Amino acid sequence: MTYYALLFIAGFAGSFHCIGMCGGFACALGPDGRGAGATSLRHVLYNTGRLSTYCFLGGLAGALGQVICTALGPGTQRATPLLSASLDFGQRALAVVAGLLMIIMALSFFGLRGGHRVSSGFAGSTLVVSLRSLLGRRGFATPLALGVLNGFLPCPLVYAMIAQSASTFDVLSGCLTMAAFGLGTFPAMLAMGGVGRLLAPSWRQRGVRLAGGFILLLGLVTLSRGIMPMMAGHGLHHLWHFA
Amino acid sequence: MTPSLDALCRHCLLPVSRRGFLRAVNGEACQFCCYGCCIAYQVKNGSGDASEAAWFLVRLGVGSFLSMNIMLFSLLVYSGAFSGADRSVLPTIHLLLWGLATPAVLILGQPFLRETWSQARRGRLTSSALIVLGSLAAYGYSTLAVFQRGGHLYFDTASMVLMLFTLGRYLEAAGRARASRDLAPLLAAERELATVLEGGQEQRRPVREVRAGMLIRVRPGERIPIDGLIVEGRSHCDDSVITGESREIAKAVGDAVLAGSINLDGPLLIQSSGSGGESRWAQICRSVGEALRQSSRTQRMADRLVGAFVPIVLALAAMTFLYWVPRLPLDQALLTALSVLVVACPCAVGLAAPMAHSLGIGQLARHGCLVRNPGALEALARARLIAFDKTGTLTAGRPQLVDIASDGVAEDEILARLAALERHSEHGLARAIASATSARGIDPIAAEDVQILPGRGVRGVVQGEAIVAGSAALMRELDWALPCALVERAEVMAASGHSVVFVGWRENALAGRVRAALSFDDTPLPEARATVGALRGLGLQVMLLSGDHAGAAARVAATVGADDWQAGLLPEAKRAALDQYRAHHGAVAMVGDGLNDGPGLAWADVGIAVGSGTDLARETADLVLPVDGLWLLPWVVARARAVRFTILANLAWAFGYNLVAMTCAVLGLLQPILAAAVMAGSSLLVVLNSLRLERLPGPYRPSVPEFATAARPGSEPGPTAQGRSGALALLEAES
Numbered sequence: 001m002t003y004y005a006l007l008f009i010a011g012f013a014g015s016f017h018c019i020g021m022c023g024g025f026a027c028a029l030g031p032d033g034r035g036a037g038a039t040s041l042r043h044v045l046y047n048t049g050r051l052s053t054y055c056f057l058g059g060l061a062g063a064l065g066q067v068i069c070t071a072l073g074p075g076t077q078r079a080t081p082l083l084s085a086s087l088d089f090g091q092r093a094l095a096v097v098a099g100l101l102m103i104i105m106a107l108s109f110f111g112l113r114g115g116h117r118v119s120s121g122f123a124g125s126t127l128v129v130s131l132r133s134l135l136g137r138r139g140f141a142t143p144l145a146l147g148v149l150n151g152f153l154p155c156p157l158v159y160a161m162i163a164q165s166a167s168t169f170d171v172l173s174g175c176l177t178m179a180a181f182g183l184g185t186f187p188a189m190l191a192m193g194g195v196g197r198l199l200a201p202s203w204r205q206r207g208v209r210l211a212g213g214f215i216l217l218l219g220l221v222t223l224s225r226g227i228m229p230m231m232a233g234h235g236l237h238h239l240w241h242f243a
Numbered sequence: 244m245t246p247s248l249d250a251l252c253r254h255c256l257l258p259v260s261r262r263g264f265l266r267a268v269n270g271e272a273c274q275f276c277c278y279g280c281c282i283a284y285q286v287k288n289g290s291g292d293a294s295e296a297a298w299f300l301v302r303l304g305v306g307s308f309l310s311m312n313i314m315l316f317s318l319l320v321y322s323g324a325f326s327g328a329d330r331s332v333l334p335t336i337h338l339l340l341w342g343l344a345t346p347a348v349l350i351l352g353q354p355f356l357r358e359t360w361s362q363a364r365r366g367r368l369t370s371s372a373l374i375v376l377g378s379l380a381a382y383g384y385s386t387l388a389v390f391q392r393g394g395h396l397y398f399d400t401a402s403m404v405l406m407l408f409t410l411g412r413y414l415e416a417a418g419r420a421r422a423s424r425d426l427a428p429l430l431a432a433e434r435e436l437a438t439v440l441e442g443g444q445e446q447r448r449p450v451r452e453v454r455a456g457m458l459i460r461v462r463p464g465e466r467i468p469i470d471g472l473i474v475e476g477r478s479h480c481d482d483s484v485i486t487g488e489s490r491e492i493a494k495a496v497g498d499a500v501l502a503g504s505i506n507l508d509g510p511l512l513i514q515s516s517g518s519g520g521e522s523r524w525a526q527i528c529r530s531v532g533e534a535l536r537q538s539s540r541t542q543r544m545a546d547r548l549v550g551a552f553v554p555i556v557l558a559l560a561a562m563t564f565l566y567w568v569p570r571l572p573l574d575q576a577l578l579t580a581l582s583v584l585v586v587a588c589p590c591a592v593g594l595a596a597p598m599a600h601s602l603g604i605g606q607l608a609r610h611g612c613l614v615r616n617p618g619a620l621e622a623l624a625r626a627r628l629i630a631f632d633k634t635g636t637l638t639a640g641r642p643q644l645v646d647i648a649s650d651g652v653a654e655d656e657i658l659a660r661l662a663a664l665e666r667h668s669e670h671g672l673a674r675a676i677a678s679a680t681s682a683r684g685i686d687p688i689a690a691e692d693v694q695i696l697p698g699r700g701v702r703g704v705v706q707g708e709a710i711v712a713g714s715a716a717l718m719r720e721l722d723w724a725l726p727c728a729l730v731e732r733a734e735v736m737a738a739s740g741h742s743v744v745f746v747g748w749r750e751n752a753l754a755g756r757v758r759a760a761l762s763f764d765d766t767p768l769p770e771a772r773a774t775v776g777a778l779r780g781l782g783l784q785v786m787l788l789s790g791d792h793a794g795a796a797a798r799v800a801a802t803v804g805a806d807d808w809q810a811g812l813l814p815e816a817k818r819a820a821l822d823q824y825r826a827h828h829g830a831v832a833m834v835g836d837g838l839n840d841g842p843g844l845a846w847a848d849v850g851i852a853v854g855s856g857t858d859l860a861r862e863t864a865d866l867v868l869p870v871d872g873l874w875l876l877p878w879v880v881a882r883a884r885a886v887r888f889t890i891l892a893n894l895a896w897a898f899g900y901n902l903v904a905m906t907c908a909v910l911g912l913l914q915p916i917l918a919a920a921v922m923a924g925s926s927l928l929v930v931l932n933s934l935r936l937e938r939l940p941g942p943y944r945p946s947v948p949e950f951a952t953a954a955r956p957g958s959e960p961g962p963t964a965q966g967r968s969g970a971l972a973l974l975e976a977e978s
Contacts, residue, residue: 049308056311063318130413134300142297145304148311171322175315 004180006214007161011184014157014211025131025150026189029143042143043190049147050189054158054182055175057151061165062174065094069169091169092226098167099223105160106216110209160215167222250274251535254284254416256423256430256601284420302350303409309347310402313340314916317399337396341389344398348382351405368553370588376557377584377915378404384577395574397581397915404585404919411923415594418930422598422937425605426535428466428484432503432528437468437519440512450502453519461511470502470522471513478509485523486611486869503527530613534604539618541890542596549589556587563909571911578915582908586918587901591926595893598933603886610942611869612879619865622848623880624887628828629778630786630821632835632843636853636873637771637787637803642672642763644679645741648732649759655685657759660710661746663690664703672744675763700744709755710748723747723755736762739794765795770874770944771803777877779806781884784828788817788843817843834876835864851876878942885939893929900925 029046069090131153134146151158161181165174253273265274275284316336319325325333355371362369382401389396436447440458450468453459458474461467467480477495482504491507494500500513503524519525538546560583567576600617607614614620631637647654662680665673666687680687690710693703699720700713711721715733718725725745733743741764747757775785787808789796796810809820825831825848833847836854844850844864852864853873868875904921907913913921 049304052308052311056315059315059318063322066322130300134297134304139301141301141305144308145301148304148308149300171315171318172324175319 004176006218007164007177007180008184010161010211010214010218011181012187013184013214014181015185015188025135025146029135029146041140045140046143046147046150047186047189049144049149050151050185051147051179051182053148053151054161054178057158057162058165058178059171059175061162062168062171062177065166065169065174066171068094094169095167095222095226098163099219099221099226101163102160102215102219102222105156105163106212106219108156108212110212157211157215160219164218164222167225251430251532254420256420256426256535284416303406303413306347306351306402306409307406309343310351310399310406313343313347313402314399316340316343317396320396337389340396340398341386344382344385344402347402348378348405351402351409352378355405355408368557370549370553370590373553373556373584373588374404374408377581378402380577381581381915384574388574397574397578400578400581400915403916407916407919407923408588411590411926415590415926415930418927418934419594419598419601422602422930422933423605425609426531426601428503429531429605429608430528431466432468432522432525435466435468438462450519450525453515455515455517457515459513459515461506461513463506463508463510465506467500467502467504467506467511467513469513469515469519470517470524471500471515473498473500473511474514475512476510478511479507481505481507483609483611485527527608527613530615531604531608534614534616535601537616537618539596539600539616539621541621541894542600542617545592545596545894549593552587552589552592556584559587559905559909560584567911575911579908579911581915582911582913582918583905585915586904586908586913586922588922589897589901590922591897591900591929592894594926594929594933595897596890598930599886599889599893599936602933602936603882606936606939607879607882610875610878611872612875613867615865615867619849620883621887621890622830623832623851623866623883626783626828626830626832626849626880628784628786628824629832629834629876629880630788630824630847631805632788632817632833636834636836637775637799638765638767642675642742642765644675644761645764646736646762647759648729648736648762650726650729650757652758654759655683657746657761658683659685659688660705660748661712661761662687663705664693664701664710664712666690667693667695667701667703672742672763676761705748708749710746711755712744712746715745718745718747718757721755723757725757729757729760733760733762736760737794739798741795767799767802768873774874774876775803775805778880779804781877781880783880786824788812788820788833790817814843818846821846834873851879874944875942882939885936889933889936893932896932897925897929 131149134142161178165177168174168177252275254275265272355375358371359375378401381397385396385398435450437450437453438460439446439448440460445460453469459469473494473496479491480494480500481491482501484503485501502522560580563583564576564580567579603620604614649657658680661676665676688705690703690705695701699717700711702711736743741762744761745757746759747755749755778785785805787796787800787805789810790812793810796808800808821831830848832849832851833844834851835844849866850864851866853868854870908918
């Protein structure tokens, strides 16, 4: 549970970053003319759409991790590393890759690398243009669709979490990883819809740093899962679960 | 509503093919080549709420929501999350999946179904039929399985295949529109509206209804819709669409403006000088539009293949199914056949050439180079030999005085008298004399009674004595004494390729006598040497095929560094020479001025006209470079090669990908969802690969020191148009 709580907090801290890009959409989605209930429903639908995209991506990444592990690893039995400490070669390799990716993403949050430039490209700009044309529409399908498509916007935070999901080597764990993270972003994003006011930049900056710190921590732990000797990994996992 | 087949898609500017359809956007009928383009166009231009684009995105979003959940649950089922103790919930999960999949298939499959249906009514099978068949089969089989409580479910296949293809088409359309970005201003003339000022009232009217003399108002930032003169206001204009040079030019009252240029910073009132449909811009638009509608050989081949593809794939899928049925469980066999259907979608093949063409044509057009058919680009890329059709293509068309042979009279006196005479002529050689005179600081004497003898020379009276300048024939006609020494010198001059003019006058009322022979020489363009060098650097053989005499051709060829030359060629001989080269070198390109050498340009595989006249419609060249655009030639060749390489890479990729993927699918090694992802990815990769053409560098103008000083006024007659038939009789052989 600690693990998911950590992800939730990372999501919460990270949502100060989300406010920059996705918060704009939440604001623009705005209040519904039919009252507070309809407005809440609108924003819950929007965030549900976003969450379902995250879960899907997480599940997919977990499945991918699983496939890679069974392809690389000699063992046939499936191991869920969160529960058992025996890691085979494929899982170790994947953990190293995922951990490194997360550390790189985390560093970009501290402004050490221009990760944003890499992530936004042709597909990203097309998506943003598409999303804008959705904003003016009424009806409850629109916020859901907006949320779903919003979830695919290029975002280093999401990429880092997807890397983490892949390193769980399991569909369910991957999905839950992203779900915990996505739920963490709920409070800020829902508040954005309701309050419709941007937080002071200094606070956003602090939030982004905090999120970077969490991702760095997660990345280091994931990396260590890959490179630590078997026993140490075992010990670490005990630590992990009791922490 | 059926679209006309030769129209261009409003969104991506590629020809509307058989898949095309008409749709009203913002109350205007627009033609699109596919559903993706229709949507992408509306996303960009539609007005928010009511637009079909928003509705499409909602459907895509909701469809994705459903299919992602289906996929997630299916993944969980596959990964064994519901095994063991949780087995009892499986039927509920199956029912849930069915409940999600039914709307997903309806929502996402509808556009594909509609397309399949409308094409099927016209007796055609398109690739969307494959998608519809594949996903409906998966859905139908799984639905049966749910209610019979047995077998595997493939709802994820049904919905994800549809979602991936929808997404793929949408992104593809967005990419194609980006490829045609450069083309948009060139095609705008046909739709442009002009603000016509009539009786103090402003009216928006289509450009083609604008007549000469009408007053047009152009606001800052707008494109000037017609050729005309500025009546009111001042501003800066950017003529890059017409001249290819992006430069701000200051314009004020009385200045001429060109249709197609952008009025940058001040409101202008313009008096139209011709009807809207006749401006060069409108002509360029028609020409580019025609070029886009034509298809090259490669593309026709690809289209034929795509046309034959669908039935073959259907047969192949059926055969795969029949082969696997006895060897695998029924659902596995069905799945294998589905993979074959889905993976064979030949979208990428059909996209390989047109996108690269429209990108290439657009980029060339941005620098003022017009491509009149896409096949010309491919032929130019294949060409290994480039022939210049005449000496004039490589020379400035601005003769200079080289030598004076006299029978004892001082050179300065000859020039002074000649300059007096030639001041009354607007001719190329007259200018050469004027510049030589002013260079030597000679004051011309006044001349009277100047008379131009068309085709032979000019005569007049200077200081009370008759003076004549012209050909030897003219002198003999007048029966003036022509010293043998001068004739010999003149023959030597002519043999080395110079134009020769004799000058003679009466003195003391005696019989006229020829006093001197002057030789003129047309110098090669300052950039000619660099251009020829760059062309040779690209591995092209550079030839000069000239109708001039050997001396001139040899001199020009040596100066510019051409590999070889042939002189004194009549048009038939040029053709024969081209045929001979073609036998040795494959495709041959020919560069000319586009007016007098049309047949030669048409005979070559690619005819290139430099600085052609105003009437594009009569142009026979495949490629038209702007006035003074010779220096662009190496860049054009490099660009044509890049386009061809991109097309070949696209085709190799698309075919290779399809073949490998299809083999895997037939052997049962490819999951249908993976197959759909692979196919959507394939056309996206073709789009991205074509977009790489955008990143190539623009043309580089070689810096020649004398270039700036040699800038010639636009109104000066070219070497062939009037230069050789005007006032001064030339001894030069006509080319």
